[in-house]
Amino acid sequence: MxxxxxxxxxxxxxxxxxxxxxxxxxxxxxxxxxxxxxxxxxxxxxxxxxxxDLNRIDGLGATRPCDGGGARVGALTRYRTLERDAGFAGMFPLIAEALPHIAHPQIRNRGTIGGNLSHADPASELPAVAVALGARFHVQSTKQQRWCDASNFFVGGLTTDLQSDEMLVEVELPAPKPRTGSCFMEIARRRGDFAIAGVAATMTLGERDECIHVRLVFCGVGETPADASSVAEILRGHAPTEQAIRDVAAAAQAMIDPSGSVHATADYQRHIAGVLTERALQTAYQRARHGH
Amino acid sequence: MDIDDHEITISVNGVRYQRRVESRMLLSDFLRHDLGLAGTHVGCEHGVCGACTVLLDGQPVRSCLMFAVQAEKHEISTVEGVAGGDGEYHPLQQAMHDHHGLQCGYCTPGILMTMTAFLEENRSPSEEEVREALSGNLCRCTGYQNIVDAVMAAAKRMRG
Structure with missing residues (x-):
């Protein structure tokens, strides 16, 4: 049409x-x-x-380093620009791993970071990744500017904290701490399709390989990114064992509330979320240990 | 509501066009109806099938997910510009012919645009990379294998 x-x-x-x-x-x-x-x-x-149309505004698509490490990504930055930026991918491997799952190359040549986050599709990868990374969004209107934590930004399916006169203009990503490993995984029916379930995990280890920080956020299993980091807290203070990771996966399955669809029942989504949690936490742990 | 239209100047396959377009005119329809370049095919009109893929400043995009007015001052390339000026096939067109990479041909313009841009960036792709690059173009005839074969063959020929 x-x-x-x-x-x-x-x-x-x-x-x-x-x-x-x-x-x-x-x-x-x-x-x-x-x-x-x-x-x-x-x-x-x-x-x-x-x-x-925002496409002719200079500077809205720029990525720059910010004070104290990390990066600020302009709202009009295209997915492909980040995909091609080796320095950015090295600093934020979680984003680099999630980007190829977002639709197809033709879409990624056009689609923008700010547009994706403002659209707030429940199955979208970036909102979950932004929450997992502790991102902050710079929001502006003619009257004021403010910062909104990613964890407070997504208030419902396709609904954000943005008011009708506001725009998300920049995303601030704090630099991951040393000895942090991350992993993004999702299951979709075909490459580029909306995820049946996806998970973004990050884990930071201390000197004895004990977990000192962990984040676990799902996409596609609720109206907004489902932050299950609280159930992963049991990993903190120890080197994560396979059993402990299995326990986290089970707790996460109980916590999320997927709605199911014609492509996957809620039970199947929950199952997938559990399997992905185990794999992603294990991978994040190994990456943190081995430094990549 | 009055018609909201705009004067635009765009370059398609190196030819400059000046036209007046209504805001809601999709780039795909502009190419086909206003410029008569009907090689760009329209399939799903919501960004899934890839038939309408064109190059915007050298990068493949869905022309059904852009308004013509947005193409103002940009360079568009369509399938009509893929062959050489003397009508000689692009290596990928030749390889698609040789490897039977099309049957009905409806998806072919989009696939040519996507994969010629891909081969410009990656002359030594793995089969997996080719499949990943192809993932945004639906083909209901071939089962893709012959398209993958054609792209691999074209890459080899373009490496020389």
């Missing part, structure tokens, strides 16, 4: 884009990569009266 009529405005600066959004509110949508927005417009599931 074809999209319904709308008014197209190409924003010339961030201030211009924000002032347009302040003026038009919910009648307007930001157009970044458009890889989720345009399909919904083609289906006429979305009929925004106004599109504010």
């Amino acid at each position: 074809k999209p319904a009529s709308f008014r197209y405005i190409s924003a010339t600066s961030l201030e211009h884009a924000l002032s347009l959004k302040a003026e038009y509110g919910d009648d307007a949508k930001f157009l970044a990569g458009g890889q989720s927005l345009i399909p919904t417009m083609n289906f006429r599931l979305a009929r925004p009266a106004i599109l504010i």
Whole structure:
């Protein structure tokens, strides 16, 4: 199908884009990569009266180091730009591992980090990864700017903490601590499809290989990224044994609340989540031990 | 609502075009209907099938997931520009012919655009890399094996 009529405005600066959004509110949508927005417009599931195109704003797609390590990723940064950035991949191997699971190369050439996070698809990989990495989002409107923790940003399926006049402009990623291993895994019916279940795990080890920090966040098993880090706390203080990791997986299975779909029942999603948890925690642990 | 239209200048296969387009005109429809370049095929119109893949500044994208107005001042390449100026096949076109990499041919323009860009970046791909690069283009005829064979053969020929 074809999209319904709308008014197209190409924003010339961030201030211009924000002032347009302040003026038009919910009648307007930001157009970044458009890889989720345009399909919904083609289906006429979305009929925004106004599109504010962000693609010609200089600097919104820049990635830069931030004070104290880590990186700040501009909202308009395309997936492929990060995929091709070896330095970024080295610093954030969890993101590098998740990126190839996001749709297909053609989509990743266009789709943006800020667009993905603002769209907040329950099956999307990046929201879970952002929560697992403890990312912070820089949010701006004409009236104010603020920081929002990734863990508070996703409030429901396709729903975020963004107000109608706000834009997510930058993502701040803290540098992983030394001796941190991570792993992203997902099961989808085909490469690039939405995940039946996916998991992002990170683990930091102390001098005796004891776990001192662990995060475990799922995608695709609820309306928002499902943060099961609390059930992984039992690993803390010891070198994780296979039994302990199995216990975490069982606790995580009990904690999540997948809804099931035509492609996978809730029980199957729960099963997959458990299997992936075991594999991802084990892999993150080994990577932390062996330094990659 | 009044029609919201815009004057755009875009380059397609090296030819500059100036046209007035309605905002909601998809790039895929613009290429086919306004420019008459019907080699770009339209399949699903929601970014799944890959038939409409074109190159935007050299990178493969879905032309059904972009508005024509967004292509202003960009370089678009379509299947009509893949063969040489003298009509000589691109090595991948020749390999698709040799290896029977198409049957009905509907998906072929999208596959040519995706995989010619891929081969520009990776002249020595593994079969697995080829399959990964192909994953965003659906083909219901071939079962993909002959396409993979064709891409591997084209890569070998392009390495010289």
